[in-house]
Amino acid sequence: MKKSISGLILALSLGLFNYSHASAGPLSEENVRPIEVVANGEFIKMDVHPLMNNNRLFVPIRALASLGLSYSFNPTTRVATVQNKDGDYLKISANSKTAYKNGKIIQMDTPAQNSNGRIxxxxxxxxxxxxxxxxxxxxxxFVFVNSKDYSFDSKLLYQDDLQAARKAAIALPINTDFKTLGTLDGYRLHQYTFPAGRADTYFFNDGIYTFxxxxxxxxxxxxxxxxxxxxxxxxxxDVSPEMSLDTDPIMEAYDHRSVIFFENNDxxxxxxxxxDKNERVNINTKMNIYSDIIQKLPNHR
Incomplete structure (x- = not known):
């Protein structure tokens, strides 16, 4: 039975990741995967994604509105104003290191940027x-932004709504106590594999398997x-280079009933x-937000 899931994973991987494993030169913006933002456990829908510039990560301030910030932008002065629930406010101008918190000047170590009208x-x-x-x-x-009073509720992983439980699982940052293998160049489609009926374990694949x-x-x-x-x-x-996707103990939870969620390039x-008849079923959906990759399935799959 393990061979069924192993063969399926291999087939999907070959179809999804038909890209070179190293780039010969600088990546174009179209080939770089957008950085996702998770705020207080929820993926944020954005028309402008965070960007990396000179090893500095910039996030769209407007995307944090879900954390209780109010936001306004003056197109004449090009000044963005954000205010939290405690009444503290910031005024920020694009291409300027100078910002104002409650009317007092504060300095950023690098200037804010403007991308398609977003600060x-x-x-x-x-x-x-x-x-x-x-x-x-x-x-x-992924960028994870949490308010000071936010804490993850572990019960979410064991709720009756398995779709919501799996969405909660992938909305947690993946922590490591080892040096990772890094990332592969180019736009990498994402794939998650969960055991049937479970949300507390999965492996992620973007050309590199992460268990x-x-x-x-x-x-x-x-x-x-x-x-x-x-x-x-x-x-x-805790993985060997000789690891088998059929027989390794890590794969014990995964059999022919495992569920694979993956992106397409459209x-x-x-x-x-x-x-239940061991026939292959595929269900497609439009992704309006990253967490749409996890779909609702019948029979507690």
Missing amino acids: LVPIRFVSETLGYNVQFESIRK VQVKDGKAIAIGQLYRTERKTSLAAG GTATTGYHD
Whole structure:
């Protein structure tokens, strides 16, 4: 039965990741995957994504409105004003290091930027000035922004609504206690595989397999595996380069009933699984927001 899931994973991987594993030169903006933002456990829908510039990460200040910020922008002065629920406010101008908090001048170490009419600010500035906890996860290139009073409810992983439980699982930052394998160049489509009926363990694949367990409200990577075009393998964490997707103990939870959620390159997502008659079922949906990759399935799959 393990061979069924292993073969399916391989087939999907070959179809999804038909890209070179290294770029010969600078990546174009079209080939760089947009950075997603998760605020207080929810993926944020954005028309402008965070960007990396000179190793500095900038986030759109407007995207943080879900954290209780009010936002306004003066198109004449090009000044953005944000205010939190406590009444503290910031005034920020594009291309300027000078900002104002409650009317007092404060300096940013790098200027805010303007992208398609949106003000983007350095992530460190968001953390230190607005009082949020900010974390950047390098495996999937996600930014996690949490208010000081936010805490993840572990019960979400075991609720009856399995779709919501899995969305909660992928909205947790993946933590590691080992040196990761890094990331592959170019736009990488994402894929998640969950055991049937469960949300507390999964493996993520964007050309590199990352095996994750969620315990005590934290998503912990067990290890990573990368298979090169030359059939050699690289591994990190508690994973061997010789790991078999059929027989390794990590794969014990995964069998022919496992569910695979993956992106397509046309703005849609597909869920694949085998039904009770062991027939292949694919369900497609439009992705309006990243978490739409996790679809609702019948029979507690």
